[in-house]
Amino acid sequence: MNVKVHYRITQDRAGLPQNFSGARRFPQMEMSSLIELAKSELAADYQIPASAVEISMIED
Numbered sequence: 704m705n706v707k708v709h710y711r712i713t714q715d716r717a718g719l720p721q722n723f724s725g726a727r728r729f730p731q732m733e734m735s736s737l738i739e740l741a742k743s744e745l746a747a748d749y750q751i752p753a754s755a756v757e758i759s760m761i762e763d
Contacts, residue, residue: 708758709758709760721742
């Protein structure tokens with residue numbers, strides 16, 4: 704089963720402020736592991752630091 708993770712990107716790869724929101728599905732797992740996985744995958748996809756990814760909501 705997958706869960707939907709809503710996220711917000713706070714800066715682009717050049718470090719400039721940005722306000723982009725989106726949602727993506729990830730496999731269901733323990734909450735702390737899910738947040739770490741989501742942040743690392745989104746950071747790699749957008750080529751930004753993981754600190755620029757904020758998880759706003761997780762829903763089933």
